[in-house]
Amino acid sequence: MTTPAVRTRPRALALTALAAALMWATAACEDGSPAAKVNDPAWQEPSSYTYTLESSEGERSLIGRFEVTVRGGEVVKSVGLDEAGRRLVDRRPEEVPTIGELLDEAEAARKDDADKVEITYASDGHPTRICLDWEENAVDDEALYAITGYAATG
Template identity: 55%
Template sequence: MTAVRSLARSVSAAALSGGLLCATAACGTDVRPESAAPPWQEPSSYTYTLTSSEGERALIGAFRVTVRDGKVTKARGLDSSARRMVRDLPDQVPTLGALLAELDQARRDKADTAEAEYAADGHPKRIFLDWDRNAVDDEALYVISAYETAGG
């Protein structure tokens, strides 16, 4: 009987340790707490693909974005919604700095959810915002891919 309890405790301890290790390592996902600023400075020139979805926000669709000197100089819609957005409201397509500013504002406003995942170099890969978990369609999901700095 003692051997069975001892084995059960060992298995439970191993499972708990593995779970804690996985949680500590974030299982391959770099979701940083709101107090941890990513070690990334927005370069003056870069390109990225933004896929924006969730809720009833004005910015919905997939975009290829070029940023020079901290401003969007070219935005190309990759789907019909994004093409319409680029045509009608081109100044609404954000830089990565603007997306991070929106994340920071959501945190200051005590949004129910304001999370980000970062690439190894520190640029954001995914930002999820939900200002009020009880409200419908106030969420925003930004997925950043194909990020390249000028010349690299």
């Protein structure tokens, strides 16, 4: 007994691929972690700290992994930890943000009625994940920032 050949139409494949891409984009900011609204905790950004930023999603200019040093409220050193991060640091180092600037972006998205603004916080109150999606049905307008290795310094 032979199994019948399965034929797929190009249009059906295209629709399936589109549906999968839309589901992926919708789920990109969801990881099952509880999310808090912007400015829920009373965390105050210190003037000096270090952190690692992984920025992904969408077609924003800030894509890559970075080791960031902040002093006096300004980024004084950023090191690209992957190819995209190194490329950005070489060309436009001023685009690597402080954590406060990431929170400002989230607040601006909230004020602009973005469809999704989710921030996850560590027990000490600093953000560990910021997920933004200005328009749920648009492709490549999302931003996802993962903040790790945070340490206040003096």
